[in-house]
Amino acid sequence: MANVLQLVLNSLFQVGVLALTTMGMTLTFKTVSVANFAQAITSTVGAFMAAFLLRDAGFNAWTATFGGVAVCFVLGYIIDNVIIRNIAGGSGRIMITIGLIVLITAAIPLVFGLIPFSFPRYYMGNLNFTFLGMELYVSANALFVFGLSAAVLGIIFLALRFTKWGLGVRSTASNKVVASMMGVNTDLMTALSWGISSACGALAAVLYASQTSLVSITMLGTVLANSLLAFIVGGYNSFYGPSVGAAIIPIALVFLGMISGLWATALLYAIIMVLILIKPTGLFGTKTVKKV
Amino acid sequence: MTLQNEYAELAKACKPHYLRRVARHPFFGYIVLMVMLVVVQLLYMFTGLISLTVSQAINTTMILAVAALGVGILLMMAGLMSFGTGAFMGLGTFIAGNLLKVFDLPFVFYLAAVALAGVVIGVVVGVVSLRAKGIHLLIITMALSGIMGTMFVLPNTFTGGPSGLSGVPFPTLIFLFDTSRETMYFVVLVVTFLLIAVTLNIINSSIGRAMLGMSQSESLAQAMGIYLLKYRVLAFVVATVYSMLAGALYVASISSSSPYTWTTALSMNILVAVIIGGTAKPAGVIAGSFIMFCLDLAILKSIPFFVENPTFSVFFMGILIILIVMKYPGGLMWMLASLKYRLQTFRTMRRLKKYGPDES
Numbered sequence: 001m002a003n004v005l006q007l008v009l010n011s012l013f014q015v016g017v018l019a020l021t022t023m024g025m026t027l028t029f030k031t032v033s034v035a036n037f038a039q040a041i042t043s044t045v046g047a048f049m050a051a052f053l054l055r056d057a058g059f060n061a062w063t064a065t066f067g068g069v070a071v072c073f074v075l076g077y078i079i080d081n082v083i084i085r086n087i088a089g090g091s092g093r094i095m096i097t098i099g100l101i102v103l104i105t106a107a108i109p110l111v112f113g114l115i116p117f118s119f120p121r122y123y124m125g126n127l128n129f130t131f132l133g134m135e136l137y138v139s140a141n142a143l144f145v146f147g148l149s150a151a152v153l154g155i156i157f158l159a160l161r162f163t164k165w166g167l168g169v170r171s172t173a174s175n176k177v178v179a180s181m182m183g184v185n186t187d188l189m190t191a192l193s194w195g196i197s198s199a200c201g202a203l204a205a206v207l208y209a210s211q212t213s214l215v216s217i218t219m220l221g222t223v224l225a226n227s228l229l230a231f232i233v234g235g236y237n238s239f240y241g242p243s244v245g246a247a248i249i250p251i252a253l254v255f256l257g258m259i260s261g262l263w264a265t266a267l268l269y270a271i272i273m274v275l276i277l278i279k280p281t282g283l284f285g286t287k288t289v290k291k292v
Numbered sequence: 293m294t295l296q297n298e299y300a301e302l303a304k305a306c307k308p309h310y311l312r313r314v315a316r317h318p319f320f321g322y323i324v325l326m327v328m329l330v331v332v333q334l335l336y337m338f339t340g341l342i343s344l345t346v347s348q349a350i351n352t353t354m355i356l357a358v359a360a361l362g363v364g365i366l367l368m369m370a371g372l373m374s375f376g377t378g379a380f381m382g383l384g385t386f387i388a389g390n391l392l393k394v395f396d397l398p399f400v401f402y403l404a405a406v407a408l409a410g411v412v413i414g415v416v417v418g419v420v421s422l423r424a425k426g427i428h429l430l431i432i433t434m435a436l437s438g439i440m441g442t443m444f445v446l447p448n449t450f451t452g453g454p455s456g457l458s459g460v461p462f463p464t465l466i467f468l469f470d471t472s473r474e475t476m477y478f479v480v481l482v483v484t485f486l487l488i489a490v491t492l493n494i495i496n497s498s499i500g501r502a503m504l505g506m507s508q509s510e511s512l513a514q515a516m517g518i519y520l521l522k523y524r525v526l527a528f529v530v531a532t533v534y535s536m537l538a539g540a541l542y543v544a545s546i547s548s549s550s551p552y553t554w555t556t557a558l559s560m561n562i563l564v565a566v567i568i569g570g571t572a573k574p575a576g577v578i579a580g581s582f583i584m585f586c587l588d589l590a591i592l593k594s595i596p597f598f599v600e601n602p603t604f605s606v607f608f609m610g611i612l613i614i615l616i617v618m619k620y621p622g623g624l625m626w627m628l629a630s631l632k633y634r635l636q637t638f639r640t641m642r643r644l645k646k647y648g649p650d651e652s
Contacts, residue, residue, distance in 0.1 A: 037560070087617065087618055092567065096614060098560050098561075103611060105606065106603050106607035106609075107607055107610075110607065232427070232428065265438060265442060266443070269435035270435070273435045276431060277421075277432075
């Protein structure tokens with residue numbers, strides 16, 4: 001039992017990172033209705049930028065993180081303004097995100113050079129504590145990653161609920177044409193959503209890098225796949241569903257890993273396939289009625 | 293002279309010239325392309341004008357184009373987007389590779405065996421994913437290819453574990469001719485051409501029309517009497533068989549197969565090739581495949597600038613993809629059509645300027 005709880009605590013930082021990435025995914029999907037496969041690679045740009053600022057420009061870890069996130073916000077804003085907005089919907093937009101993967105994957109070594117980067121932990125050491133008579137520990141950095149992600153997600157949820165931006169995003173998500181007729185600047189809303197989703201992704205990437213101390217182009221590959229799964233499992237009709245899905249998946253992976261370490265991912269995929277077939281709307285989704 | 297005779301004379305007079313009729317045959321362009329590619333390979337084999345890189349790039353492109361043809365039917369005709377292509381290609385390589393290692397039969401038998409396996413798997417996938425559409429289908433096929441990828445890497449004798457399958461012998465053709473790396477190129481071309489013909493027939497048959505109707509509106513198609521399950525399963529069967537045949541061609545011409553090749557990234561690239569092409573018609577799919585898989589290796593690598601900076605060629609590819617999808621969402625074929633239209637308008641305008649407006 002102590003062993004299981006320890007494994008769950010070890011996957012705490014993955015929950016945080018996955019929840020942030022999935023939030024970014026949800027924002028873009030709801031406003032532009034495109035599954036953003038480039039989410040991982042744009043986030044990686046943020047991690048590279050932060051590591052670059054830390055190593056070569058002499059910033060400290062906090063300002064470097066902020067710099068990376070800010071650069072990614074601008075990047076996302078530009079991507080929507082220049083590329084995504086000018087494409088008619090449909091499969092073209094998904095293809096654009098795949099094109100962006102190719103483009104940015106090639107651009108990162110051109111901009112940041114080929115010397116590998118690393119990112120330090122914000123906090124060193126472990127926290128030891130006893131819970132119901134069990135000796136457990138959690139890495140201070142992982143706890144910080146989880147807390148920061150939860151805080152950022154909380155702020156985004158509150159903003160979606162109570163601010164004018166949130167109202168705009170929700171109305172754009174429910175019906176873009178009607179929203180623009182009602183005086184919502186939908187272009188600004190989608191661009192801001194792209195910016196914020198990229199910024200969320202960049203924060204997730206930097207936090208991930210701080211925990212694994214590794215910055216590479218392929219670092220977020222599994223996170224992207226898992227966030228797509230979380231996105232579907234939670235149900236993308238609501239804003240909070242995907243976040244719940246993001247909390248479920250790493251913990252499910254822990255339990256499946258106890259059955260068989262080799263087959264954990266394959267088992268997760270199989271379970272999710274069955275889940276999609278039984279309930280395509282996800283755990284928290286509602287069925288959308290479509291006119292013929 | 294009766295009226296009928298007069299009509300017959302008229303029809304005879306209006307009949308296009310023989311050569312023009314040949315040029316209008318639907319297969320004409322593909323035959324020209326195949327002849328050109330054969331000439332390229334002959335130039336490589338007997339003179340040194342074409343390098344090995346170019347020949348192998350064209351070979352791989354044609355193999356991937358076979359898979360892309362199937363994806364084209366699945367995406368452009370039936371409107372279904374799948375990430376399973378790469379994994380199915382991998383399965384095809386492993387089945388064909390193991391058969392090639394054990395039996396010494398004409399190549400056609402391997403292709404038939406692989407196609408049969410493709411039919412079975414296509415039916416299963418098609419039935420299972422009947423309820424899923426759009427992003428759900430993407431996720432299901434992604435999960436499927438993830439599961440298959442895990443199975444490929446597991447240590448076993450079928451796929452050879454993480455190191456993959458290697459040392460697969462080249463197949464024989466009709467008991468007589470042994471093939472080699474060079475002659476497999478021609479076999480790949482022939483199979484590709486046959487599959488192009490099959491694709492053209494599928495597109496123009498009632499199956500193709502039914503699929504097109506299904507992709508426009510499922511409810512409407514159902515109301516018109518199209519049995520959705522049948523055509524969806526058919527689309528999946530076609531795509532799976534094509535990708536597994538592509539796998540068989542791959543392992544027969546490259547004689548090895550690594551499990552790490554058959555990822556979702558490959559499926560994404562094939563999808564991009566189809567979208568760049570812009571239509572289910574083989575012309576578009578093959579043009580897209582050439583831009584996606586051949587341009588980088590065969591043409592850009594012969595320009596000194598890109599040889600010195602290899603990452604720039606990938607960068608250039610990314611920009612090219614984005615520009616094509618942005619400027620011509622209908623793909624390369626639409627681009628050609630719009631260029632043709634512009635040329636025609638230009639000619640008309642010039643004629644009007646020179647000779648004035650028509651008398652009538």
